[in-house]
Amino acid sequence: MDLHKNFAEWYRLVRIESKGDVLKSRWAGVEEWSASLSDDAVLETVRIFQGLPAVTSREAFLAAFRKHDPAFLQRNNELEHQVLAGAALVHVVNGAEADDEPHMPLLAGVALAASRLRAAVSPLEEMSQEVLSALQELARRQRARKGFDSILLSAEEEETLSQTIAAVQPDPTNLKQSFVTAFQTVLTAVQRSESALADAAHDLRCADEETNILWWLEGGCSRDLHKPWSALKDEAPITAGWELSDLTDVALGPREVGAFLDRVVASAKGKSKDQALSVYVNAVSDEWAKTRTTDLPEHALDLAPLTHALLQRAKSGTTSWQQYFEKTGGIAATKSLSPEAAAKQAYMEAVLLRTLAAADE
Structure with missing residues (x-):
């Protein structure tokens, strides 16, 4: 469990001092809450961070921190709740790097960005900016060209496949082993083609989007x-x-x-x-x-x-x-x-x- 380097500083932004053991228990709650988010929970986390009225129950949010510290203040503790909700949003959006389909990070970042119009000026603007910066980086990675390799088998693999097929003709006794070897090689090529096609489709999708936007703009x-x-x-x-x-x-x-x-x-x-x-x-x-x-x-x-x-x-x-x-x-x-x-x-x-x-x- 690695605490965010600025976690303690975020507490100080709202003039709350916390000791190391308390910060560790709070961060454990942040990680637990972030790992189990639904769409509604993401939206409610944004509301908590922005100081907006509740739409869905916040009991699950409070329980995530109460689990790691039975003395966690649930009432009249709005500023700490905002810090913890903001930390969860930061954690979710920053965690998108290893996520192939970053629905939750995208939703968290976009919901925060959209809600800023009605949110009051907050001492936690630093946290908002970290979420928004991570959101832009996520958008950049999502549309980065992947490229693809049209060569499905290396020269060595092709040579081995040719030799395997040729060996069957004079000596049919090794047909079974030759078939297995050849099939495995062909299967490797098919698997690589699937990956190449997926990457090509992604690149075409990005190119189509950009072309449509530019035509709209120039039109x-x-x-x-x-x-x-x-x-x-x-x-x-x-x-x-x-x-x-x-x-x-x-x-x-x-x-x-x-x-x-x-x-x-x-x-x-x-x-x-x-x-x-x-x-x-x-x-x-x-x-x-x-x-x-x-x-x-x-x-x-x-x-x-x-x-x-x-x-x-x-x-x-x-x-x-x-x-x-x-x-x-x-x-x-x-x-x-x-x-x-x-x-x-x-x-x-x-x-x-x-x-x-x-x-x-």
Whole structure:
């Protein structure tokens, strides 16, 4: 059990001093909790870290730490709970290196990124940044080209196979052993071909995704609205964020996602200054809002505030959604956002909700 090098420092960020034996027991709880996470548990861990209200029971989270220290404070101990939840998120995302299908690390990182819009300024920003940095590294590894070798048998293996087959013709008495040897060689080639095909498919998938994104970017038009970005105003940021998420097929998308969205937003006619969240939400059409908010995983919308606002606007129209949203969404409809920030927020939330929907399927 290797404690994170900054574990003690994270405690000090919230002015809690802990001794070595306590830190060891807490880290044991972090590892235990991180090893048994479901999708709902990941989302609840993000809520604990961000200081947001509970949606599902937190008993299992508390039990993981109580198991290693019966004296663990469960009540009136929110700051330590936030540290421990953040440590679990760091541990999960950093542990993605050996994970071929990093669903949980991706979900943890994206949920944290999306929820930052409604979270208060925290002394634990250092932990958030470590999760987000690890998330970007995960995205880079997921789309790295693997390459593949089209040579399935080495020259030596081919020569051995030829000799084995040739030896059968003058001397059929060794047919059984020759067949076994030849079959094993062919099986090796088949296994290597499967790996090569999988790597080739991965590379093609990444290339297709990048090609689709570049065509979308160079085309200068909204796929949903069938209009040039230059003809759109305040609806452009949210629309662009969702459309780019549709084109993202591998993990989180390219590292240049922010730059892509900045370019689209800059070409629109909308104001370049910060505006209220409600301005962007009300700018989209009723039809678009209803289409985009159909069949959403609503249990996660508290972590996707812009989408939550979009859903309420689709249900209630442009004039009456704000009051209910502010009661349930945790932030004001008047919260100020730049167009670029609104686009990136829409993109991150769309990726989060798609990740959850894909897991449900």
